[in-house]
Amino acid sequence: MGYRSDVCGVLAVDGWMDDHNPKRFKELIGKIKLIGEDLLNQLREREVGWKDGVFMFHAEQWKWYDDSPAVVAWDAIWEMANAMEGVSGVFVRIGEEMEDIQVDYMGQDGVSLEEYACVSRRIVFNGRVLGTKTTEEIQA
Numbered sequence: 001m002g003y004r005s006d007v008c009g010v011l012a013v014d015g016w017m018d019d020h021n022p023k024r025f026k027e028l029i030g031k032i033k034l035i036g037e038d039l040l041n042q043l044r045e046r047e048v049g050w051k052d053g054v055f056m057f058h059a060e061q062w063k064w065y066d067d068s069p070a071v072v073a074w075d076a077i078w079e080m081a082n083a084m085e086g087v088s089g090v091f092v093r094i095g096e097e098m099e100d101i102q103v104d105y106m107g108q109d110g111v112s113l114e115e116y117a118c119v120s121r122r123i124v125f126n127g128r129v130l131g132t133k134t135t136e137e138i139q140a
Contacts (some may be wrong), residue, residue, distance in 0.1 A: 007093045008091070016109070024086055031081075031096030035077060036072065037073065047059050054113075063089050078091065088110045092118065
């Protein structure tokens with residue numbers, strides 16, 4: 001089966017919160033389509049999108065190995081975007097192991113892109129016992 005990860009990448013042109021630069025965004029998307037074909041071809045329609053200055057992909061249970069074509073494509077996209085002026089990004093990957101979490105930022109607005117993707121810590125539990133104080137099984 002292999003090791004799997006949940007991954008999310010977000011790239012945005014500066015000003016994405018207010019009034020982004022459409023020309024720069026068009027350039028970014030054009031470059032993503034050109035060098036990211038291996039990644040884009042593996043994503044389903046509901047796993048990738050771009051609008052209003054923001055590009056985003058999110059996939060669950062992916063085999064995310066350094067040498068797989070989709071990962072090589074994402075790394076090329078990330079490096080290209082990092083070299084562009086006025087582009088910020090965040091990348092989040094959560095592996096199967098509890099301590100296997102990767103969060104990378106780029107650009108001046110990278111941290112503010114946590115609005116789109118961030119790691120959340122929470123407790124998930126079944127609380128059906130809460131509020132119940134019976135000990136029927138030990139009454140003799």
